[in-house]
Amino acid sequence: MVETILPVELQNAIVRKGTKDIIGPLNLTFGGKGCSIVIGPNGAGKTTLLRLLHGLERTTSGTVRWAARKGDTYSRQSFVFQAPVVLRRSGIENIAYPLYVRGVVKKAARAEAEKWIGDIGLRDVGNNDASVLSGGEKQKLAMARALITKPEVLFLDEPTANLDGAATLEIEGLIRAAVEAGTRVIMATHDFGQARRLATEILFMYHGKVHERATADTFFDDPQSEEARKFLRGDLLV
Amino acid sequence: MNDLLAGLQSAFGLIIHLDHDLVEISLRSLQVTLSAVFISAAIGLPFGAWLSVTRFRYRRFAIALLNALMGLPPVVVGLFVYILLSRSGPFGVLDLLFTPTAMIIAQVIIVTPIIASIAHQSMRELWFLYHDLLISIKTTKWQRMQALLWDGRRSLLTATLTGFGRGIGEIGAIMIVGGNIDHLTRVLTTAIALEVGKGDFPLALGLGIILISIAILINLSIHVLSRTEREGTW
Numbered sequence: 001m002v003e004t005i006l007p008v009e010l011q012n013a014i015v016r017k018g019t020k021d022i023i024g025p026l027n028l029t030f031g032g033k034g035c036s037i038v039i040g041p042n043g044a045g046k047t048t049l050l051r052l053l054h055g056l057e058r059t060t061s062g063t064v065r066w067a068a069r070k071g072d073t074y075s076r077q078s079f080v081f082q083a084p085v086v087l088r089r090s091g092i093e094n095i096a097y098p099l100y101v102r103g104v105v106k107k108a109a110r111a112e113a114e115k116w117i118g119d120i121g122l123r124d125v126g127n128n129d130a131s132v133l134s135g136g137e138k139q140k141l142a143m144a145r146a147l148i149t150k151p152e153v154l155f156l157d158e159p160t161a162n163l164d165g166a167a168t169l170e171i172e173g174l175i176r177a178a179v180e181a182g183t184r185v186i187m188a189t190h191d192f193g194q195a196r197r198l199a200t201e202i203l204f205m206y207h208g209k210v211h212e213r214a215t216a217d218t219f220f221d222d223p224q225s226e227e228a229r230k231f232l233r234g235d236l237l238v
Numbered sequence: 239m240n241d242l243l244a245g246l247q248s249a250f251g252l253i254i255h256l257d258h259d260l261v262e263i264s265l266r267s268l269q270v271t272l273s274a275v276f277i278s279a280a281i282g283l284p285f286g287a288w289l290s291v292t293r294f295r296y297r298r299f300a301i302a303l304l305n306a307l308m309g310l311p312p313v314v315v316g317l318f319v320y321i322l323l324s325r326s327g328p329f330g331v332l333d334l335l336f337t338p339t340a341m342i343i344a345q346v347i348i349v350t351p352i353i354a355s356i357a358h359q360s361m362r363e364l365w366f367l368y369h370d371l372l373i374s375i376k377t378t379k380w381q382r383m384q385a386l387l388w389d390g391r392r393s394l395l396t397a398t399l400t401g402f403g404r405g406i407g408e409i410g411a412i413m414i415v416g417g418n419i420d421h422l423t424r425v426l427t428t429a430i431a432l433e434v435g436k437g438d439f440p441l442a443l444g445l446g447i448i449l450i451s452i453a454i455l456i457n458l459s460i461h462v463l464s465r466t467e468r469e470g471t472w
Contacts, residue, residue, distance in 0.1 A: 054374060056370060101377050
């Protein structure tokens with residue numbers, strides 16, 4: 001068994017754009033198993049936190065430290081974006097792409113992708129251009145592409161924000177299966193219902209800071225911070 | 239109007255009789271421009287991709303310069319290549335002046351910036367779309383370029399055909415470095431200029447019509463072969 005890349009630790013991490021602190025200072029550690037859900041209003045810094053952890057953003061000051069050597073850290077993570085990015089090729093080629101990048105031979109990569117495209121129920125359209133798929137199908141494709149590398153950590157940035165109930169259900173099924181398989185999931189959402197359904201723990205973010213971190217039950221039944229109470233009541237936080 | 243009709247007539251006449259000189263001139267036109275476009279694409283497409291995925295200090299300046307080079311005056315390029323290849327020039331020993339090779343060199347200089355610039359424009363947009371994903375997947379720079387070149391192949395085809403259009407109709411440079419020598423460096427454009435100079439308008443027009451037909455034919459056949467506008471949207 002290879003050495004794990006977790007835990008990841010943020011120390012006084014600040015991301016600044018212009019003169020505005022987007023997030024921070026944050027002191028957080030993610031380790032172990034389960035599904036952490038980052039919740040909070042728009043502009044709270046959820047996306048930036050996820051991107052920072054995944055190395056798509058840099059800290060202005062402070063550090064992000066993964067337990068493993070830097071070289072393989074990011075290749076053992078996957079990221080699913082809010083608006084699914086599909087490559088201009090077929091569905092199967094989309095799913096197989098991360099394996100090609102990792103040097104898996106074409107035949108094996110395609111075989112693995114065929115398996116995944118069946119699992120997400122898109123076998124019939126797998127050889128068609130991915131750009132003509134519906135929003136929900138594109139996001140399922142993005143999930144399969146993220147999971148095919150068997151990542152240790154999976155980042156999900158509001159993966160169901162633009163999807164209807166049925167598509168959301170399917171995506172959540174994939175997330176749940178990943179968590180059960182031992183993938184560490186860190187996900188941003190502002191859908192309370194979804195947070196309740198999936199979370200092992202909740203991080204409530206507001207104005208770039210984590211105001212509360214608790215298990216899902218504790219957070220929803222008895223929030224400690226005033227902001228979280230307001231947010232849960234449905235008051236508008238500005 | 240009479241000149242136009244006579245031009246059409248002479249064009250038909252030349253084609254029907256498969257005039258030996260005409261075939262030779264047309265083939266040389268194709269040989270020079272297709273070789274130049276092939277070399278230019280081999281340089282320009284990867285360069286455009288590289289420029290899309292690389293950030294360096296003078297990038298904006300490099301892109302502006304590349305765009306400016308699209309408008310390079312062929313006559314000046316011809317003069318430049320002429321000086322380089324002439325007997326007293328640095329590459330004079332190669333004895334390339336007034337050969338098809340010299341014409342290809344000149345056209346490569348003219349066509350490469352066009353292909354690179356148009357390719358860069360389209361791949362920059364694609365890169366904007368792919369950026370986060372490809373970084374997230376930990377692709378190397380070469381893999382990013384490959385993805386852009388492959389997924390953007392339709393617009394790269396357009397870039398290449400634009401380069402071909404520019405090359406096949408170009409006269410300023412190849413006239414200077416080729417010299418319009420009969421049976422050696424005469425191509426369609428230089429032959430047209432010559433016939434106009436001699437006052438043989440019907441023949442010039444006939445050659446012109448053939449030139450345009452070749453350009454259209456090449457474009458169409460490449461579109462048919464690559465099945466643009468059929469599969470998918472790109």
